[in-house]
Amino acid sequence: MEDNHDKIPSPFETPAGYMDGFEAKLAARMAAPVNRKGELKVVHKRRFRTEYVAVAAAVVAILVTAWFVFLPKNSKIEIAKTPKPVKLETPLAPTPAIQDTVQLQKTETAVLESVLDEADKKTIATAVNSKRAQTPQEITIAQELEEDGLIVMDVEDGLFDEIEILP
Amino acid sequence: MAPESIKNIAIPNLTDAELAATFADPGRRQAVFGEIVSRFKERVYNHVRRILIDHDDADDAAQNTFIRVWENLATFRGDSALFSWIYRIATNEALAQLRKKRPNVDLETASKEMANMVDSGPYISGDEIQRKLQKAIVTLPEKQRLVFHMKYFDELSYEQIGEITGTSIGALKASYFHAVHKIEEIIKRNI
Numbered sequence: 452m453e454d455n456h457d458k459i460p461s462p463f464e465t466p467a468g469y470m471d472g473f474e475a476k477l478a479a480r481m482a483a484p485v486n487r488k489g490e491l492k493v494v495h496k497r498r499f500r501t502e503y504v505a506v507a508a509a510v511v512a513i514l515v516t517a518w519f520v521f522l523p524k525n526s527k528i529e530i531a532k533t534p535k536p537v538k539l540e541t542p543l544a545p546t547p548a549i550q551d552t553v554q555l556q557k558t559e560t561a562v563l564e565s566v567l568d569e570a571d572k573k574t575i576a577t578a579v580n581s582k583r584a585q586t587p588q589e590i591t592i593a594q595e596l597e598e599d600g601l602i603v604m605d606v607e608d609g610l611f612d613e614i615e616i617l618p
Numbered sequence: 619m620a621p622e623s624i625k626n627i628a629i630p631n632l633t634d635a636e637l638a639a640t641f642a643d644p645g646r647r648q649a650v651f652g653e654i655v656s657r658f659k660e661r662v663y664n665h666v667r668r669i670l671i672d673h674d675d676a677d678d679a680a681q682n683t684f685i686r687v688w689e690n691l692a693t694f695r696g697d698s699a700l701f702s703w704i705y706r707i708a709t710n711e712a713l714a715q716l717r718k719k720r721p722n723v724d725l726e727t728a729s730k731e732m733a734n735m736v737d738s739g740p741y742i743s744g745d746e747i748q749r750k751l752q753k754a755i756v757t758l759p760e761k762q763r764l765v766f767h768m769k770y771f772d773e774l775s776y777e778q779i780g781e782i783t784g785t786s787i788g789a790l791k792a793s794y795f796h797a798v799h800k801i802e803e804i805i806k807r808n809i
Contacts, residue, residue, distance in 0.1 A: 462748040
Protein backbone atom coordinates (compact mmCIF):
# COMPACT_ATOMS: atom_id res chain seq x y z
CA MET A 452 0.00 0.00 0.00
CA GLU A 453 2.94 2.36 0.49
CA ASP A 454 4.68 4.07 -2.41
CA ASN A 455 7.10 1.22 -3.06
CA HIS A 456 4.26 -1.22 -3.84
CA ASP A 457 2.60 -1.47 -7.22
CA LYS A 458 -0.63 0.44 -7.01
CA ILE A 459 -3.76 -1.71 -7.02
CA PRO A 460 -6.08 -0.17 -9.61
CA SER A 461 -9.71 0.58 -8.99
CA PRO A 462 -12.14 -2.10 -10.26
CA PHE A 463 -14.76 0.43 -11.34
CA GLU A 464 -15.50 0.61 -15.06
CA THR A 465 -16.96 3.51 -16.93
CA PRO A 466 -19.78 2.44 -19.25
CA ALA A 467 -18.85 2.64 -22.91
CA GLY A 468 -19.58 6.06 -24.39
CA TYR A 469 -20.41 7.60 -21.02
CA MET A 470 -17.67 10.23 -21.01
CA ASP A 471 -18.28 11.15 -24.64
CA GLY A 472 -21.94 11.82 -23.94
CA PHE A 473 -21.42 13.54 -20.57
CA GLU A 474 -21.57 17.13 -21.82
CA ALA A 475 -24.72 16.52 -23.86
CA LYS A 476 -26.44 14.90 -20.90
CA LEU A 477 -25.40 17.74 -18.61
CA ALA A 478 -26.61 20.35 -21.09
CA ALA A 479 -29.98 18.61 -21.36
CA ARG A 480 -30.30 18.48 -17.60
CA MET A 481 -29.43 22.15 -17.20
CA ALA A 482 -31.90 23.12 -19.92
CA ALA A 483 -34.73 21.10 -18.40
CA PRO A 484 -37.48 22.92 -16.48
CA VAL A 485 -36.05 23.66 -13.07
CA ASN A 486 -37.41 22.08 -9.98
CA ARG A 487 -38.31 24.09 -6.92
CA LYS A 488 -34.77 24.13 -5.66
CA GLY A 489 -33.41 26.11 -8.61
CA GLU A 490 -36.39 28.26 -8.99
CA LEU A 491 -36.08 31.84 -9.12
CA LYS A 492 -38.40 33.84 -7.41
CA VAL A 493 -39.64 35.17 -4.49
CA VAL A 494 -41.43 37.44 -2.38
CA HIS A 495 -40.70 38.76 1.00
CA LYS A 496 -44.07 37.92 2.43
CA ARG A 497 -44.39 35.14 4.90
CA ARG A 498 -46.92 32.50 4.01
CA PHE A 499 -48.39 29.90 6.24
CA ARG A 500 -47.99 26.31 5.30
CA THR A 501 -51.18 24.85 4.04
CA GLU A 502 -50.83 22.01 6.54
CA TYR A 503 -51.03 24.46 9.44
CA VAL A 504 -54.03 26.17 7.88
CA ALA A 505 -55.75 22.81 7.39
CA VAL A 506 -55.05 21.81 10.98
CA ALA A 507 -56.31 25.15 12.26
CA ALA A 508 -59.47 24.85 10.16
CA ALA A 509 -60.07 21.33 11.45
CA VAL A 510 -59.61 22.47 15.05
CA VAL A 511 -62.05 25.33 14.53
CA ALA A 512 -64.60 23.02 12.94
CA ILE A 513 -64.33 20.48 15.75
CA LEU A 514 -64.60 23.08 18.47
CA VAL A 515 -67.55 24.81 16.88
CA THR A 516 -69.32 21.48 16.43
CA ALA A 517 -68.57 20.48 19.99
CA TRP A 518 -69.87 23.80 21.24
CA PHE A 519 -73.20 23.25 19.49
CA VAL A 520 -73.45 19.61 20.56
CA PHE A 521 -72.74 20.30 24.18
CA LEU A 522 -74.77 23.55 24.47
CA PRO A 523 -75.97 24.15 28.06
CA LYS A 524 -79.71 23.26 28.52
CA ASN A 525 -80.84 26.81 29.27
CA SER A 526 -79.37 27.99 25.98
CA LYS A 527 -81.46 25.80 23.74
CA ILE A 528 -82.36 27.40 20.47
CA GLU A 529 -86.06 27.47 19.65
CA ILE A 530 -86.32 27.01 15.95
CA ALA A 531 -90.03 27.93 15.74
CA LYS A 532 -89.55 31.42 17.10
CA THR A 533 -88.32 34.28 14.98
CA PRO A 534 -85.05 35.33 16.48
CA LYS A 535 -84.95 38.86 17.81
CA PRO A 536 -82.01 41.02 16.90
CA VAL A 537 -79.43 40.90 19.63
CA LYS A 538 -77.61 44.00 20.60
CA LEU A 539 -74.16 43.33 21.95
CA GLU A 540 -73.35 45.40 24.92
CA THR A 541 -69.96 43.97 25.50
CA PRO A 542 -67.49 42.76 22.82
CA LEU A 543 -67.24 39.05 22.33
CA ALA A 544 -64.27 37.40 23.98
CA PRO A 545 -62.07 35.35 21.61
CA THR A 546 -63.34 31.82 21.30
CA PRO A 547 -60.98 28.94 22.03
CA ALA A 548 -60.87 28.19 18.28
CA ILE A 549 -59.66 31.68 17.41
CA GLN A 550 -57.16 31.60 20.24
CA ASP A 551 -55.79 28.29 18.93
CA THR A 552 -55.33 29.73 15.45
CA VAL A 553 -53.54 32.77 16.78
CA GLN A 554 -51.37 30.53 18.93
CA LEU A 555 -50.50 28.39 15.92
CA GLN A 556 -49.46 31.45 13.98
CA LYS A 557 -47.31 32.67 16.84
CA THR A 558 -45.70 29.27 17.21
CA GLU A 559 -44.91 29.09 13.52
CA THR A 560 -43.36 32.52 13.52
CA ALA A 561 -41.35 31.72 16.63
CA VAL A 562 -40.02 28.55 15.07
CA LEU A 563 -38.94 30.36 11.94
CA GLU A 564 -37.35 33.16 13.91
CA SER A 565 -35.42 30.70 16.00
CA VAL A 566 -34.03 28.97 12.92
CA LEU A 567 -32.77 32.14 11.35
CA ASP A 568 -30.49 33.47 13.98
CA GLU A 569 -29.36 37.05 14.05
CA ALA A 570 -26.19 36.47 12.07
CA ASP A 571 -28.06 34.78 9.25
CA LYS A 572 -30.73 37.46 9.12
CA LYS A 573 -28.20 40.25 9.06
CA THR A 574 -26.07 38.52 6.45
CA ILE A 575 -28.96 37.82 4.13
CA ALA A 576 -30.49 41.26 4.61
CA THR A 577 -27.16 42.92 3.83
CA ALA A 578 -26.70 40.95 0.65
CA VAL A 579 -30.27 41.54 -0.44
CA ASN A 580 -30.10 45.25 0.19
CA SER A 581 -26.80 45.91 -1.45
CA LYS A 582 -27.09 43.60 -4.47
CA ARG A 583 -23.33 43.42 -4.48
CA ALA A 584 -21.51 40.14 -5.06
CA GLN A 585 -22.27 37.92 -2.14
CA THR A 586 -19.46 36.45 -0.08
CA PRO A 587 -18.98 32.68 0.01
CA GLN A 588 -20.21 32.73 3.60
CA GLU A 589 -23.46 34.41 2.61
CA ILE A 590 -23.90 32.03 -0.27
CA THR A 591 -23.24 29.08 2.04
CA ILE A 592 -25.72 30.27 4.65
CA ALA A 593 -28.36 30.94 2.02
CA GLN A 594 -27.78 27.58 0.34
CA GLU A 595 -28.04 25.76 3.65
CA LEU A 596 -31.30 27.52 4.41
CA GLU A 597 -32.54 26.68 0.93
CA GLU A 598 -31.57 23.03 1.33
CA ASP A 599 -33.47 22.94 4.60
CA GLY A 600 -36.53 24.16 2.73
CA LEU A 601 -36.73 27.42 4.63
CA ILE A 602 -36.06 29.84 1.82
CA VAL A 603 -35.97 30.01 -1.94
CA MET A 604 -33.28 32.10 -3.54
CA ASP A 605 -33.60 34.16 -6.65
CA VAL A 606 -30.24 33.40 -8.16
CA GLU A 607 -28.75 35.01 -11.20
CA ASP A 608 -25.11 34.78 -12.12
CA GLY A 609 -24.36 33.32 -8.74
CA LEU A 610 -25.85 36.27 -6.87
CA PHE A 611 -29.09 36.16 -4.99
CA ASP A 612 -31.38 39.13 -5.34
CA GLU A 613 -34.33 38.28 -3.22
CA ILE A 614 -35.05 35.69 -0.64
CA GLU A 615 -38.39 34.34 0.41
CA ILE A 616 -38.68 33.01 3.88
CA LEU A 617 -40.96 30.05 3.56
CA PRO A 618 -43.39 28.92 6.17
CA MET B 619 -13.97 40.89 -15.72
CA ALA B 620 -11.10 38.87 -17.12
CA PRO B 621 -7.77 40.65 -17.33
CA GLU B 622 -6.96 42.16 -20.73
CA SER B 623 -3.91 39.94 -21.02
CA ILE B 624 -5.97 36.75 -21.37
CA LYS B 625 -8.93 38.02 -23.37
CA ASN B 626 -7.39 36.97 -26.66
CA ILE B 627 -6.11 33.62 -25.53
CA ALA B 628 -8.02 30.63 -26.82
CA ILE B 629 -9.99 29.02 -24.04
CA PRO B 630 -8.36 25.58 -24.21
CA ASN B 631 -5.01 27.30 -23.65
CA LEU B 632 -6.06 29.06 -20.46
CA THR B 633 -4.77 27.84 -17.12
CA ASP B 634 -7.32 26.81 -14.49
CA ALA B 635 -6.99 30.16 -12.73
CA GLU B 636 -7.41 32.06 -16.01
CA LEU B 637 -10.46 29.96 -16.83
CA ALA B 638 -12.10 30.93 -13.54
CA ALA B 639 -11.30 34.62 -14.17
CA THR B 640 -12.66 34.46 -17.72
CA PHE B 641 -15.98 33.06 -16.50
CA ALA B 642 -16.85 36.61 -15.46
CA ASP B 643 -16.99 37.56 -19.15
CA PRO B 644 -20.62 36.88 -20.18
CA GLY B 645 -19.59 36.46 -23.82
CA ARG B 646 -17.21 33.61 -23.03
CA ARG B 647 -18.97 32.05 -20.08
CA GLN B 648 -20.52 29.12 -21.94
CA ALA B 649 -17.24 28.27 -23.64
CA VAL B 650 -15.36 28.49 -20.35
CA PHE B 651 -17.84 26.21 -18.64
CA GLY B 652 -17.58 23.74 -21.49
CA GLU B 653 -13.82 23.70 -21.12
CA ILE B 654 -14.08 23.19 -17.36
CA VAL B 655 -16.41 20.23 -17.83
CA SER B 656 -14.14 18.76 -20.46
CA ARG B 657 -11.05 19.12 -18.27
CA PHE B 658 -12.48 17.81 -15.04
CA LYS B 659 -15.35 15.46 -15.87
CA GLU B 660 -13.28 12.30 -15.74
CA ARG B 661 -11.58 13.10 -12.47
CA VAL B 662 -14.83 14.24 -10.90
CA TYR B 663 -16.63 11.10 -12.04
CA ASN B 664 -13.88 8.76 -10.82
CA HIS B 665 -13.74 10.55 -7.50
CA VAL B 666 -17.48 10.34 -6.81
CA ARG B 667 -17.64 6.80 -8.20
CA ARG B 668 -15.13 5.61 -5.64
CA ILE B 669 -17.26 7.13 -2.89
CA LEU B 670 -20.61 5.91 -4.20
CA ILE B 671 -19.59 2.65 -5.95
CA ASP B 672 -22.76 2.63 -8.08
CA HIS B 673 -22.44 4.18 -11.56
CA ASP B 674 -25.90 5.77 -11.65
CA ASP B 675 -25.36 7.45 -8.29
CA ALA B 676 -21.96 8.65 -9.42
CA ASP B 677 -23.46 9.98 -12.65
CA ASP B 678 -26.00 11.98 -10.64
CA ALA B 679 -23.37 13.34 -8.30
CA ALA B 680 -21.04 14.28 -11.17
CA GLN B 681 -23.83 16.11 -13.01
CA ASN B 682 -24.89 17.91 -9.83
CA THR B 683 -21.29 18.91 -9.24
CA PHE B 684 -21.02 20.73 -12.54
CA ILE B 685 -24.42 22.33 -12.12
CA ARG B 686 -23.19 23.75 -8.83
CA VAL B 687 -19.99 24.87 -10.52
CA TRP B 688 -22.04 26.75 -13.11
CA GLU B 689 -24.19 28.34 -10.42
CA ASN B 690 -21.33 29.42 -8.18
CA LEU B 691 -18.22 29.94 -10.28
CA ALA B 692 -18.89 33.66 -10.45
CA THR B 693 -18.34 33.80 -6.67
CA PHE B 694 -15.14 31.73 -6.73
CA ARG B 695 -12.48 33.98 -5.25
CA GLY B 696 -9.39 31.99 -6.20
CA ASP B 697 -8.49 31.31 -2.56
CA SER B 698 -7.76 27.75 -3.59
CA ALA B 699 -6.99 26.08 -6.88
CA LEU B 700 -9.98 25.70 -9.20
CA PHE B 701 -9.48 21.95 -9.16
CA SER B 702 -9.60 21.86 -5.34
CA TRP B 703 -12.75 23.93 -5.33
CA ILE B 704 -14.48 21.64 -7.85
CA TYR B 705 -13.25 18.57 -6.02
CA ARG B 706 -14.69 19.90 -2.77
CA ILE B 707 -18.06 20.40 -4.42
CA ALA B 708 -17.89 16.89 -5.88
CA THR B 709 -17.03 15.42 -2.48
CA ASN B 710 -19.94 17.20 -0.83
CA GLU B 711 -22.33 16.09 -3.56
CA ALA B 712 -21.23 12.48 -3.24
CA LEU B 713 -21.49 12.49 0.54
CA ALA B 714 -24.91 14.16 0.38
CA GLN B 715 -26.07 11.46 -2.01
CA LEU B 716 -24.68 8.75 0.24
CA ARG B 717 -26.48 10.14 3.26
CA LYS B 718 -29.69 10.60 1.32
CA LYS B 719 -29.68 6.94 0.30
CA ARG B 720 -28.82 5.66 3.74
CA PRO B 721 -29.99 8.27 6.20
CA ASN B 722 -30.37 6.15 9.31
CA VAL B 723 -27.95 3.37 8.60
CA ASP B 724 -24.96 2.78 10.86
CA LEU B 725 -21.45 2.48 9.47
CA GLU B 726 -21.28 -1.29 9.78
CA THR B 727 -24.50 -1.86 7.85
CA ALA B 728 -23.55 0.71 5.21
CA SER B 729 -20.15 -0.94 4.80
CA LYS B 730 -21.74 -4.35 4.28
CA GLU B 731 -24.13 -2.95 1.69
CA MET B 732 -21.34 -1.24 -0.18
CA ALA B 733 -19.16 -4.34 0.00
CA ASN B 734 -22.02 -6.27 -1.62
CA MET B 735 -22.18 -3.64 -4.33
CA VAL B 736 -18.47 -4.11 -5.01
CA ASP B 737 -19.12 -7.82 -5.51
CA SER B 738 -22.29 -7.67 -7.52
CA GLY B 739 -22.77 -4.19 -8.95
CA PRO B 740 -22.72 -3.50 -12.71
CA TYR B 741 -19.70 -1.88 -14.36
CA ILE B 742 -17.36 -3.38 -11.79
CA SER B 743 -14.65 -5.75 -12.93
CA GLY B 744 -11.19 -6.20 -11.53
CA ASP B 745 -9.48 -9.16 -9.96
CA GLU B 746 -9.89 -10.44 -6.46
CA ILE B 747 -7.32 -8.20 -4.82
CA GLN B 748 -8.89 -5.11 -6.38
CA ARG B 749 -12.27 -6.05 -4.97
CA LYS B 750 -10.76 -6.95 -1.59
CA LEU B 751 -9.15 -3.55 -1.45
CA GLN B 752 -12.42 -1.79 -2.23
CA LYS B 753 -14.29 -3.87 0.34
CA ALA B 754 -11.67 -3.00 2.92
CA ILE B 755 -11.90 0.69 2.04
CA VAL B 756 -15.67 0.81 2.54
CA THR B 757 -15.24 -0.33 6.15
CA LEU B 758 -13.26 2.82 6.96
CA PRO B 759 -14.86 5.84 8.60
CA GLU B 760 -15.92 8.45 6.06
CA LYS B 761 -13.02 10.85 6.57
CA GLN B 762 -10.35 8.14 6.37
CA ARG B 763 -12.01 6.68 3.29
CA LEU B 764 -11.97 10.07 1.54
CA VAL B 765 -8.37 10.78 2.44
CA PHE B 766 -7.31 7.33 1.32
CA HIS B 767 -9.06 7.71 -2.05
CA MET B 768 -7.52 11.09 -2.70
CA LYS B 769 -4.03 10.11 -1.64
CA TYR B 770 -3.83 6.60 -3.02
CA PHE B 771 -5.93 6.67 -6.18
CA ASP B 772 -5.94 10.36 -7.12
CA GLU B 773 -2.35 10.86 -5.93
CA LEU B 774 -3.10 14.31 -4.59
CA SER B 775 -0.63 16.01 -2.27
CA TYR B 776 -1.50 16.55 1.37
CA GLU B 777 -1.67 20.29 0.60
CA GLN B 778 -4.28 19.69 -2.09
CA ILE B 779 -6.27 17.33 0.12
CA GLY B 780 -6.08 19.94 2.88
CA GLU B 781 -7.55 22.55 0.54
CA ILE B 782 -10.37 20.20 -0.38
CA THR B 783 -11.26 18.93 3.08
CA GLY B 784 -10.26 21.90 5.20
CA THR B 785 -8.16 19.60 7.38
CA SER B 786 -4.61 20.20 8.57
CA ILE B 787 -1.77 18.33 6.89
CA GLY B 788 -0.82 16.66 10.16
CA ALA B 789 -4.34 15.33 10.64
CA LEU B 790 -4.42 14.13 7.03
CA LYS B 791 -1.17 12.24 7.42
CA ALA B 792 -2.52 10.59 10.55
CA SER B 793 -5.77 9.71 8.76
CA TYR B 794 -3.92 8.16 5.85
CA PHE B 795 -1.55 6.27 8.13
CA HIS B 796 -4.45 4.73 10.07
CA ALA B 797 -6.38 4.00 6.88
CA VAL B 798 -3.46 2.16 5.31
CA HIS B 799 -2.87 0.04 8.40
CA LYS B 800 -6.51 -0.86 8.81
CA ILE B 801 -6.78 -1.85 5.16
CA GLU B 802 -3.66 -3.99 5.39
CA GLU B 803 -4.99 -5.76 8.47
CA ILE B 804 -8.35 -6.42 6.83
CA ILE B 805 -6.82 -7.78 3.65
CA LYS B 806 -4.38 -10.01 5.56
CA ARG B 807 -7.20 -11.29 7.75
CA ASN B 808 -9.27 -12.24 4.72
CA ILE B 809 -6.54 -13.94 2.70
